[in-house]
Amino acid sequence: MKDSRRDFLKKGMLAGAGALMIPELAKAVVQENMAVNAPKISLKKDSVILLQGDSITDAGRDYSNNNANSMQMLGNGYSLFIASQLLTKEASKQLKIYNRGISGNKVYQLRDRWEMECLAFMPDVLSILIGVNDYWHTLGGGYKGTAEVYENDYRNLLRYTKEKLPNIQFVICEPFALKGGSAIEDEKWFPKFDEYRSIAKKLAAEFNAVFVPFQAGFDAAIKQAPTRYWAYDGVHPDLPGRQLMANMWLEACGLK
Amino acid sequence: MKDSRRDFLKKGMLAGAGALMIPELAKAVVQENMAVNAPKISLKKDSVILLQGDSITDAGRDYSNNNANSMQMLGNGYSLFIASQLLTKEASKQLKIYNRGISGNKVYQLRDRWEMECLAFMPDVLSILIGVNDYWHTLGGGYKGTAEVYENDYRNLLRYTKEKLPNIQFVICEPFALKGGSAIEDEKWFPKFDEYRSIAKKLAAEFNAVFVPFQAGFDAAIKQAPTRYWAYDGVHPDLPGRQLMANMWLEACGLK
Numbered sequence: 178m179k180d181s182r183r184d185f186l187k188k189g190m191l192a193g194a195g196a197l198m199i200p201e202l203a204k205a206v207v208q209e210n211m212a213v214n215a216p217k218i219s220l221k222k223d224s225v226i227l228l229q230g231d232s233i234t235d236a237g238r239d240y241s242n243n244n245a246n247s248m249q250m251l252g253n254g255y256s257l258f259i260a261s262q263l264l265t266k267e268a269s270k271q272l273k274i275y276n277r278g279i280s281g282n283k284v285y286q287l288r289d290r291w292e293m294e295c296l297a298f299m300p301d302v303l304s305i306l307i308g309v310n311d312y313w314h315t316l317g318g319g320y321k322g323t324a325e326v327y328e329n330d331y332r333n334l335l336r337y338t339k340e341k342l343p344n345i346q347f348v349i350c351e352p353f354a355l356k357g358g359s360a361i362e363d364e365k366w367f368p369k370f371d372e373y374r375s376i377a378k379k380l381a382a383e384f385n386a387v388f389v390p391f392q393a394g395f396d397a398a399i400k401q402a403p404t405r406y407w408a409y410d411g412v413h414p415d416l417p418g419r420q421l422m423a424n425m426w427l428e429a430c431g432l433k
Numbered sequence: 434m435k436d437s438r439r440d441f442l443k444k445g446m447l448a449g450a451g452a453l454m455i456p457e458l459a460k461a462v463v464q465e466n467m468a469v470n471a472p473k474i475s476l477k478k479d480s481v482i483l484l485q486g487d488s489i490t491d492a493g494r495d496y497s498n499n500n501a502n503s504m505q506m507l508g509n510g511y512s513l514f515i516a517s518q519l520l521t522k523e524a525s526k527q528l529k530i531y532n533r534g535i536s537g538n539k540v541y542q543l544r545d546r547w548e549m550e551c552l553a554f555m556p557d558v559l560s561i562l563i564g565v566n567d568y569w570h571t572l573g574g575g576y577k578g579t580a581e582v583y584e585n586d587y588r589n590l591l592r593y594t595k596e597k598l599p600n601i602q603f604v605i606c607e608p609f610a611l612k613g614g615s616a617i618e619d620e621k622w623f624p625k626f627d628e629y630r631s632i633a634k635k636l637a638a639e640f641n642a643v644f645v646p647f648q649a650g651f652d653a654a655i656k657q658a659p660t661r662y663w664a665y666d667g668v669h670p671d672l673p674g675r676q677l678m679a680n681m682w683l684e685a686c687g688l689k
Contacts (some may be wrong), residue, residue, distance in 0.1 A: 402524040
């Protein structure tokens with residue numbers, strides 16, 4: 178997958194990525210990574226959108242705040258920038274957007290809190306970004322889960338969710354890691370971590386989910402400004418990286 | 434001015450504002466309110482953008498944080514959403530964006546701190562949103578300044594700034610107040626407050642500044658969702674209002 182993406186970056190419409198403006202780039206990356214029959218997200222009046230994941234989603238949110246659309250509850254990450262754009266653009270729909278990401282989470286930890294922190298919201302749209310810790314915490318963190326465990330747990334979580342909420346629309350976000358980030362030792366992360374990305378993409382296809390190709394987006398963005406500009410540690414995006422993620426998410430969902 | 438805007442809202446391209454999506458609406462409002470020879474903002478590598486104003490600009494920023502582009506320094510207002518979009522879109526330019534709004538400020542209070550909190554930054558682009566307190570604080574707040582004081586102080590501030598930084602690009606933001614907001618008593622605010630808006634627009638033309646017509650933007654947005662959705666108190670925008678302001682600002686500057 179990494180190789181085919183590299184080939185594409187050399188040969189495809191992104192060949193001139195350094196010259197493309199970022200908005201066009203997000204669009205080009207999303208289109209290139211989109212499955213042929215990829216769905217789009219459809220929003221109705223009062224639709225509930227729930228964003229789930231780890232620290233990248235959490236982004237300093239106030240766990241005690243339960244108010245839909247509030248900045249304290251949304252935190253300072255990509256969820257905030259998705260929400261601000263959707264709430265403005267789709268004002269007449271009176272959407273309800275929630276963030277329930279928790280720092281450090283791996284996929285099995287989502288399952289542990291799924292009843293209260295996903296199903297209870299009865300989301301019309303559920304976005305999940307999970308996987309970086311499933312790999313990272315095996316690097317000296319004492320966690321023993323493999324890519325296979327990640328895949329099985331993630332599939333079971335999606336299956337269970339679909340069973341309970343048959344009309345749910347899934348958005349599966351690609352976990353990512355940026356070479357050159359202070360927390361990323363290339364030889365420890367690659368190509369092993371790429372498996373987790375492939376699994377997320379495979380599950381998106383299995384569950385007819387929107388897939389958001391964050392890794393390809395960041396790989397292309399790095400041609401315009403260095404890794405430290407987008408995400409100093411290579412894992413947690415800084416301000417421009419957060420907005421880039423929101424733009425890609427909206428683009429992939431057909432909500433841009 | 435209010436009347437001509439109303440006529441326009443009835444007759445112009447905004448006649449169907451309720452049906453327009455917000456992004457198109459921001460564009461339409463900006464175009465309709467733009468002077469014939471209105472400038473656009475031009476950004477170079479390492480350009481410095483400074484946002485100045487009152488609480489709407491301040492928006493909870495950390496006064497002790499001086500790092501360009503940091504979320505703590507930018508606060509949670511429209512400045513954050515302008516910065517996130519510009520830093521992403523114009524990544525290769527390595528812009529430096531600062532917020533120095535202070536809650537409660539009137540135009541003369543900007544002058545009091547101008548050397549250190551404006552000129553010292555040597556901004557390439559200076560955006561100012563000031564005026565709501567210049568009126569509001571006369572309503573029982575004990576402040577005695579008139580619209581004339583506002584106009585003279587504002588003109589002197591701009592003249593002085595232009596003298597010190599001849600190449601500066603000004604963005605003058607229209608002060609606004611939303612009917613139906615909890616802090617707005619219509620009969621106390623209108624039409625008196627409209628004078629302040631007219632003055633800001635006049636000064637924008639005098640100084641060849643970009644003018645951002647926030648009032649017209651909110652007036653149109655309110656056709657899609659009520660005042661409380663955009664700015665509960667009618668003065669301080671909530672999340673959707675903050676993003677709407679950023680969108681209008683970028684549109685007016687030609688940076689969308």
